[in-house]
Amino acid sequence: xxxxxxxxxxxxxxxxxxxxxxxxxxxxxxxxxxxxxxxxxxxxxxxxxxxxxxxxxxxxxxxxxxxxxxxxxxxxxxxxxxxxxxxxxxxxxxxxxxxxxxxxxxxxxxxxxxxxxxxxxxxxxxxxxxxxxxxxxxxxxxxxxxxxxxxxxxxxxxxxxxxxxxxxxxxxxxxxxxxxxxxxxxxxxxxxxxxxxxxxxxxxxxxxxxxxxxxxxxxxxxxxxxxxxxxxxxxxxxxxxxxxxxxxxxxxxxxxxxxxxxxxxxxxxxxxxxxxxxxxxxxxxxxxxxxxxxxxxxxxxxxxxxxxxxxxxxxxxxxxxxxxxxxxxxxxxxxxxxxxxxxxxxxxxxxxxxxxxxxxxxxxxxxxxxxxxxxxxxxxxxxxxxxxxxxxxxxxxxx
Amino acid sequence: xxxxxxxxxxxxxxxxxxxxxxxxxxxxxxxxxxxxxxxxxxxxxxxxxxxxxxxxxxxxxxxxxxxxxxxxxxxxxxxxxxxxxxxxxxxxxxxxxxxxxxxxxxxxxxxxxxxxxxxxxxxxxxxxxxxxxxxxxxxxxxxxxxxxxxxxxxxxxxxxxxxxxxxxxxxxxxxxxxxxxxxxxxxxxxxxxxxxxxxxxxxxxxxxxxxxxxxxxxxxxxxxxxxxxxxxxxxxxxxxxxxxxxxxxxxxxxxxxxxxxxxxxxxxxxxxxxxxxxxxxxxxxxxxxxxxxxxxxxxxxxxxxxxxxxxxxxxxxxxxxxxxxxxxxxxxxxxxxxxxxxxxxxxxxxxxxxxxxxxxxxxxxxxxxxxxxxxxxx
Numbered sequence: 001x002x003x004x005x006x007x008x009x010x011x012x013x014x015x016x017x018x019x020x021x022x023x024x025x026x027x028x029x030x031x032x033x034x035x036x037x038x039x040x041x042x043x044x045x046x047x048x049x050x051x052x053x054x055x056x057x058x059x060x061x062x063x064x065x066x067x068x069x070x071x072x073x074x075x076x077x078x079x080x081x082x083x084x085x086x087x088x089x090x091x092x093x094x095x096x097x098x099x100x101x102x103x104x105x106x107x108x109x110x111x112x113x114x115x116x117x118x119x120x121x122x123x124x125x126x127x128x129x130x131x132x133x134x135x136x137x138x139x140x141x142x143x144x145x146x147x148x149x150x151x152x153x154x155x156x157x158x159x160x161x162x163x164x165x166x167x168x169x170x171x172x173x174x175x176x177x178x179x180x181x182x183x184x185x186x187x188x189x190x191x192x193x194x195x196x197x198x199x200x201x202x203x204x205x206x207x208x209x210x211x212x213x214x215x216x217x218x219x220x221x222x223x224x225x226x227x228x229x230x231x232x233x234x235x236x237x238x239x240x241x242x243x244x245x246x247x248x249x250x251x252x253x254x255x256x257x258x259x260x261x262x263x264x265x266x267x268x269x270x271x272x273x274x275x276x277x278x279x280x281x282x283x284x285x286x287x288x289x290x291x292x293x294x295x296x297x298x299x300x301x302x303x304x305x306x307x308x309x310x311x312x313x314x315x316x317x318x319x320x321x322x323x324x325x326x327x328x329x330x331x332x333x334x335x336x337x338x339x340x341x342x343x344x345x346x347x348x349x350x351x352x353x354x355x356x357x358x359x360x361x362x363x364x365x366x367x368x369x370x371x372x373x374x375x376x377x378x379x380x381x382x383x384x385x386x387x388x389x390x391x392x393x394x395x396x397x398x399x
Numbered sequence: 400x401x402x403x404x405x406x407x408x409x410x411x412x413x414x415x416x417x418x419x420x421x422x423x424x425x426x427x428x429x430x431x432x433x434x435x436x437x438x439x440x441x442x443x444x445x446x447x448x449x450x451x452x453x454x455x456x457x458x459x460x461x462x463x464x465x466x467x468x469x470x471x472x473x474x475x476x477x478x479x480x481x482x483x484x485x486x487x488x489x490x491x492x493x494x495x496x497x498x499x500x501x502x503x504x505x506x507x508x509x510x511x512x513x514x515x516x517x518x519x520x521x522x523x524x525x526x527x528x529x530x531x532x533x534x535x536x537x538x539x540x541x542x543x544x545x546x547x548x549x550x551x552x553x554x555x556x557x558x559x560x561x562x563x564x565x566x567x568x569x570x571x572x573x574x575x576x577x578x579x580x581x582x583x584x585x586x587x588x589x590x591x592x593x594x595x596x597x598x599x600x601x602x603x604x605x606x607x608x609x610x611x612x613x614x615x616x617x618x619x620x621x622x623x624x625x626x627x628x629x630x631x632x633x634x635x636x637x638x639x640x641x642x643x644x645x646x647x648x649x650x651x652x653x654x655x656x657x658x659x660x661x662x663x664x665x666x667x668x669x670x671x672x673x674x675x676x677x678x679x680x681x682x683x684x685x686x687x688x689x690x691x692x693x694x695x696x697x698x699x700x701x702x703x704x705x706x707x708x709x710x711x712x713x714x715x716x717x718x719x720x721x722x723x724x725x726x727x728x729x730x731x732x733x734x735x736x737x738x739x740x741x742x743x744x745x746x747x748x749x750x751x752x753x754x755x756x757x758x759x760x761x762x763x764x765x766x767x768x769x770x771x772x773x774x775x776x777x
Contacts, residue, residue, distance in 0.1 A: 047499055049464030054444040054506035057459055066449045069533045100422045103534030312503040313420050320421060320538055320551060
């Protein structure tokens with residue numbers, strides 16, 4: 001029998017999910033006359049040989065590293081090879097949003113445990129980057145502090161520490177690290193400083209610094225300056241300039257974070273089809289699924305299956321005890337009309353990271369639940385830091 | 400170069416919030432039955448591909464063929480990655496062939512296995528090794544009969560599992576299975592067009608007989624009924640034999656050989672109706688072809704990977720179900736054919752036309768199954 005039937009007595013038949021339907025037995029046309037006899041057989045099939053069962057595979061270079069790790073050869077890797085490979089894994093994770101690669105990178109660094117006082121600086125910085133990507137900011141910072149104590153001019157460590165401070169809303173610390181970067185890499189230091197400026201109300205100064213940095217640089221640095229510039233434009237309510245800067249940034253260096261930021265802007269402008277086109281080739285990371293869901297819901301597409309997929313990802317993350325993307329989960333809850341859950345998640349997220357997008361979710365959830373305390377908290381943060389953001393003012397309007 | 404690197408690391412920190420589904424496998428451990436502990440394990444195809452590089456044609460996609468070709472390596476990987484032991488030593492785990500499942504848009508392999516302990520275990524300790532030394536963030540979500548909350552197990556982690564009498568009672572009806580196996584047998588016949596069409600092909604000439612090179616209606620229904628009873632009994636006897644042989648792994652015939660052969664039996668029977676070669680002893684032909692069909696039935700039981708005693712019981716129930724299904728097909732078509740046999744157009748339109756249609760379908764099946772194509776669909 002080609003259609004191997006999946007039996008009702010299989011150990012987990014009750015839990016089995018829909019299978020990919022393949023070409024099937026191929027005789028249904030002829031068998032129509034016998035349909036009455038067959039109506040009882042709701043056959044589930046195992047796929048035929050040419051049925052595609054998975055399209056989201058890891059990149060070949062990543063798989064090659066995994067296989068090297070899996071074999072005894074792993075011990076023969078030199079330190080340089082391990083660092084280079086770990087860096088590639090982290091990079092692959094950034095491109096695809098797949099957290100697996102961070103685990104592979106961690107294994108590549110296994111010869112130098114995090115608490116090894118003589119670990120090479122490179123190993124510590126890479127470990128810090130992995131921790132930071134998993135949103136374990138304190139662990140990341142401890143590692144970076146050790147690196148900077150041993151090598152005060154370690155540019156990479158300084159920049160990473162500055163970035164963490166910005167994400168955590170500690171702008172004085174961030175600015176200090178940005179200043180220390182200046183003699184090492186002037187353009188990078190300028191962008192780093194402008195980011196702090198933008199988050200503390202100095203939008204105009206930030207915009208000028210980022211514009212000139214973008215003009216002086218190229219590649220990934222230019223892309224970074226342009227996406228930062230786009231954010232400043234958004235804070236100033238200059239949506240058209242923001243979209244142009246995001247697109248210019250993507251042209252200089254394609255990056256998933258920037259893609260999502262542009263998608264958010266397009267969604268806010270109800271430019272659904274543009275958003276759909278932008279995300280068409282993006283990897284199915286949670287952040288991408290969330291935006292696709294919003295777009296398909298608006299366009300009358302297949303929003304339901306995307307929502308189910310997102311929910312199951314969130315459930316799995318909770319079961320694993322690691323809801324990394326609480327911000328996305330909060331937006332998802334908010335858009336589904338579950339404002340109470342949204343507020344809980346937004347608060348949880350705000351405790352961990354404090355970028356304008358995090359504050360916006362908190363503001364929107366606070367408004368939806370009419371939670372005065374949360375609204376006051378948002379206002380207090382804006383007053384305290386000086387953050388000047390047109391979107392937040394709109395979010396709070398009527399609160 | 401230096402700057403590129405700086406920015407790469409900086410951006411990672413700024414916004415690394417787009418988690419993908421993390422690497423998680425789902426392991427279900429069921430209550431021990433006798434000496435054996437049933438396991439069901441779902442591993443993401445993405446993860447299996449990372450370890451074994453299944454993408455033979457390097458097109459960035461996996462087809463089921465690419466997965467199936469590496470089935471033995473996959474079960475080997477499973478065997479290396481999970482160990483069950485009691486105080487008396489290890490309980491060797493035997494895994495069945497991988498099957499496919501999707502969970503919310505992601506492809507998973509579903510492996511059914513059994514740990515065979517020396518004595519009925521009251522407690523086993525499971526040692527989990529998948530992705531050990533490769534991905535410390537990989538986790539198994541393990542459900543066991545002793546708790547309601549799934550346990551999270553990391554690579555190189557261990558999990559003790561207690562089996563209580565209560566747990567056994569709770570899970571036993573789930574695979575008591577005799578009733579379900581009977582039902583599966585019935586459905587297998589009713590849903591399996593090739594078996595059903597084979598029976599129909601055999602039945603078409605049963606209500607007529609060959610006289611002087613022509614088909615004429617049998618005078619009494621009784622004679623036809625006896626003929627049909629012999630044919631069906633011979634078919635049953637034959638497929639029961641091969642089904643048992645295959646289920647107990649005494650004889651194995653690969654599916655890609657059996658599938659076209661089953662289609663060939665339908666073709667041969669239909670052609671024999673059109674240009675009769677075998678006109679007497681149809682029961683013998685039915686027996687011979689039944690042997691082939693039995694191997695086809697065995698594909699249903701093999702993936703269950705049941706222990707011997709349970710397999711024997713399942714086999715009996717499944718076989719009875721097959722007979723039940725057969726009885727439905729045979730009696731329904733016999734009733735229709737018995738009424739139609741008096742019609743003078745019967746030999747030409749029903750026997751001839753029907754057999755031609757059957758021969759065409761069977762011929763197409765053979766091509767499909769040999770070349771792994773899909774020619775006819777709904």
